[in-house]
Amino acid sequence: MPLLPPSLDDRRFDDLVEELIARIPAHTPEWTHPRQGDPGRTLIELFAWLGDTLLYRANLVPERQRLVFLKLLGMGLQPALPARGIVGLAFARDTELAAHKLQPRALLKAAVPFETLAETTVLPITGEAYIKRALPPAQLAQRSDLLQGLARIHRISGALKAYQTTPVFAQGRAVPDGVDVFAQSVDRALWIALLAPPARQADQQGEVNTAVRSALGGGDAALPPLLSVGVVPAVRPAGPFDEVTAATPVPVLWEMTTRGTGDFDTSYITLPVQGGTDTSGGLARAGTLRLQLPDERAIWAPSNDVGENPHAGVGDAPPRLDDPARAARLVAWLRLRPQPGQQVQQLPLAWIGINAVEIDQRNTLAGRVLGASNGAADQQFALPLGSVDATSLQIEVEAPGRGYQPWSRVDDLAAIHADPQVARDATAYELDVEAGTVRLGDGLRGKVPEAGMRVRLAQGRFGGGRAGNLPPLALAELTGTTVAGQTAPPIRVLQPLPLAGGEDAETLAVAERRIPARLRHRDRAVTEDDYRALALEAPSIDVGRIEVLPRFKPRDRRFHVPGVVSVLALPAAPLAPAPNPRPDRPFIERLHAHLSVRTPLATELYVIGCDYVALGLSVAVLVRDGHARDQVLLGVREALRRLLWPLAPGGLDGSGWPLGRAVRSRELEVEVSRVPGVDELRGLRLFQRQGDDWQLLPAIAADGAQQLVLSAWQLPELLSVIAIEGASAPTDLRALPNPFADASAVAVPVVPELC
Template structure:
């Protein structure tokens, strides 16, 4: 929304007149007819006019001045950020056997409009991923006879090393925790079976496979080999508290496709190159997609899967053998992902991998729309169709006499177009407010003025964003797109294995006003501790719950007083809940670090870290007041302790989260428990610390049994277990309380089913 100054008092002349007339019966009840033209009514209108003038002047200050500061500082509101995810595409009709290259910005049907970001070639294929899972010792022993029989069938000398063809990401579903496709496989490789659609009749399957190979090798109407789009989502593990999280490095891997070897059944491999400029995953370092260059039709081949025909099926370096003959008959080729030779890549954890993949975000493209006609005056403003525009996608054109539409360029500030007055006067530029969706043109001195009666047109722009776009998996239905030749693409279904993430609402006016003092102090530069804290809270694409600044603290050494070092501890926002405490994931730390790194002084060594939590357990015994429900009071005791030790608001002593490095004292916990309604008397409290996998009571530091969990300056407590009981003494351990009604000699009695 544009910055509009609010009214401190929105009453106007008519409102004041009605208010004064309504007060007449209370002050002069004998005045019963305040009609128009009455001398008293004239006086009322006079004072209402004077009051309206005063309110007009009052509304100019002070809020108006704050908003003027926003404009003078160039502090426009921050636009909404779109949610993004990776999806897999497929033809709705299995009879579609051609390759179709789709233009960007195809529309995805969902609760909110999503669009594809880049060009994609949809092939008549589906992909199923497999690994050769190595057998464990017990499985090898149980299947020794089977392995010996397979050795005779395949002609293998000695003891064969068995594996099991194991599907991963079955039915296109993601594995949120990730799967180590290299570490858990016998050959350190991930295999993707490229399957043709199911033929109407089994005898027609070879013809369908041939048509699919033709589409792969010719690329449809282009006549060139197609590009296979592959979507990859690596499983990003939670970083250690003080791990140095930098920009993830590309993973050195090879993409290979099966082709026929020298003999009839031998399998060879062609290395597939990644099309330049299409790898948004950064070399499998982040969620994204890439496009692989396929070979010609003659080089696309898959070995026969029948052992009776091909004795080398599934043996050695060959693709895994499939036990389902119907599925095996549809395989047109195998795509293999493996480490590059000579590179020590032992592990690759993926949450999902699929083909015909496309990246989508929650935005809508608007093109070829006239915004208005120039009046010839300076500093004209035009409104875009929507707010929250993507500046990188915006194209604006202005009509010029005898030349048609010409493109104009967006600049950050019209006043800083050029130091040369002649260049600044003729510059075809405009200033964009991305959140409000408005364009401001020059005044003839700072930027050229559009000619009178000339039209201003939006050539293209993408609009949208917000938290509402963070949709769960499976929320998207179908894709409507056009091919690169302008014709409509066939019906395409969308498979969404992962949630859309990263959507953020546009900044409100109240939040922008709160940034004014910080902006005046740090000018978008991190110098003081408060600067780091404020800038961290403004980081886009993440929901910050707490920021702590540790100056001169080097995390790797756990050491303070290191010159030039600043460590920022960030925690994501989370509601009050039982353990575990909120921890930042790798994307959170990377985005926060990238936002701060561009704003710190040149000589500063910046670290963005998570929190080092110290496990804590609590056992407490209380005596209850009469008339209070036992279970409810004990639950409130546990919640009071969780709330006090919670690292985010409303936790802590000051409701801002437990202070960093502050020791946990049993006496402070006793006070918190005593405040719970229904607690008549606190009978005891015991603090426990983790010793390996067991809990150990903390030693008492005073004769009255007080305990303290000491914390270092970079640590916070994490309440992992709390046991509250009604009694005279707290439990001596944190194990589950036994059921008093259970008997030691109880046994299960078998139930005999009734037979009809």
């Protein structure tokens, strides 16, 4: 019998009215018709309303007890988590030719508030990325005459290594699948053209370029400004048994073009990365870095005009731009290449841009008085908003004759210090992050402010939720303040990638479901259920399925290894056609970080993805009269896809196909037979992937039954399914011919009315 919280009294307003009316004959038999609107009926309804209100408050007692129990366990509700991302900035007006250094917490206009996380310098330039892509052999053969002419112009003897200047991340757009800027280029380098704003008149472009170089070099300032670069590596799906290791920095050099010994010789200045500003971990993850620019006298770009510069685009020189308008605005080239002696062959990027800054979905509030102390113990003060960032919160309390003094946050006032005197005088407070409340001490465990002393929010950041997971190009404008305290000029925002990571605050019902698991595992992973419960609580990731494989070592594909625990995790995803959901590396890293601090010291923990086995199906059915053929065949395909889906509502029990369970044709036939409109199943065949082709699985019984055998760490992935109305299932999975096509069909050319 389930244990359900009792309802102390389940009567409601209507029940009380009916009960009171039923008592009328026993107490006042002369009142024979209690109609609506009678004074007596009105009094009955009034007392019923008062009784309903009292019963409602009485029934809140069990809920209050559960809330108190949550607090005793230290299980406050989880706060909302903010969405995060990287954006590029640019001045809204082309006439702005100065550099502006913005303070952190600049506000981005959106449906929910976003702020920049760090100081950034907006420079009056735009960046366009290019690579030197090698020409394919076919184009080399077609352009042999042109290449010979270029060899004479550039005075190159022998065969040319021809390349084509190819833009990447055109117009600042991201490429989610990534572009390998090293492997796809002939010089293993990425070039970023730094372009000045277009001048109003073509003959004024030189003056604009000079002003921009002065802004990049700092002008009369002691130090040139920093160039903020945003980098987003391409995230590939994690392999089934990829191990989680620390992000490995990519050994690269950042260089800028400068004038060489001759008029057209190009040299390069190495730009150091400012210490403490690289949040990308050396291009290992999405983040920003800041490069120290040289003096404006060293900033230079070679001419693109071949008639003027015979070395344009030749050898180690920057790629040549064929667009005269862009070439006229070129101020300098920024080059990213591997460090000498380092065997860096690949660098897949999803986006790279300049004037970049990281943002998150929070709003900063400061200088708010929360209330005044009444001198009592255990005082609570409400913050302006809930879901506060605990690391940014600064609380100050007035002290007589000393003004506002900072107080520190502790996890538990009851465990401040072992010395009673130290605990009594400790200026500390507890924080409920989700509710946004601050609790002070009681005089024994934490100091109590004197009566009349005010409590102030010096600074705090608030916000978060799924509403911040915005698609690309959702942000357009930024409002900020310079470090000098002036309002920054209008700035537009380039958001190439979606913002992710936002999670809503935990509800009471969800928190109550965590109580049994918390009492069992006590925030320590020991049993399989502990690992599963803790994995589902991991923040900033949406976990769809967890499987625990005790004593399984993924690299060796071997069970019964003492001290090893493997956690197979899949991200949440809706039921959809192939491919099946796969965790990416950030997903694996976050889950591993969440579990690793909760496992015993002797445990060797692995967080892995799933090893999918490709499966193909062909089905032949007889459609029942009165049912649409296409709708029935679609229903057959969807039923098979749902049955083999690894997440809910898939599988035999609605929780996903069981891990390691073989796929049997007889079970699939039962599922097809249940589809409305299927009169008879005429055949079903299973296929397994062999290279680029499908191979029919052999029969395991005389009746033709088939089976796809899976290992204990594998799941099926339905990549192809063909459902037809016919006498037998197709024996291959190639596309079926159109039954309405005619072999004698011929295309007739259309003659235009005007030539």
